Amino acid sequence: MIVKSHRPLLVTRHSCIVPTALDSLSFAAVLCVKRLMKPIANLIHVEDLKLGLDWYQKAFPGAIVRTIDDFTFLEVNGFALELVLADERVGSGKSGSVTYWLVESLEYEMDRFKSIGSIIYRGPMEIEANQWMCQVTDPFGNLIGLRGPF
Known part of the structure; x- marks a missing residue:
């Protein structure tokens, strides 16, 4: 990204471009360079x-x-599934975000998850471009999203 200005600029350690003279409200905006954000866990x-x-x-x-420093987790294609004990601050269950996993066959994965005790919580439903989605449960009531062709 190229920013042209008649004012001197300061590039911060967070890859943001900040005008060094903030006397003009029209130029007071901070412009941040796009950075890649990738889910890791x-x-x-x-x-x-x-x-x-x-x-x-x-x-x-x-x-x-x-296992790192007595903390055991599962790595799936570079993505960490980190299991921690539920407590009074954050319990388990259907109360928040759902991570969706891309699968080759939604029908096959639904059957496989049911075979290990999952319940189909939502779906299957067609979404877009011949893709389908559903949500299945784990034994603690958390949801796992599955997405792919049926």
């Missing part, structure tokens, strides 16, 4: 860490178990 609150880890290994059979 999903924190999943469960009541039982061992049961959660065992179940998520079945749900994501290609996951790699990783």
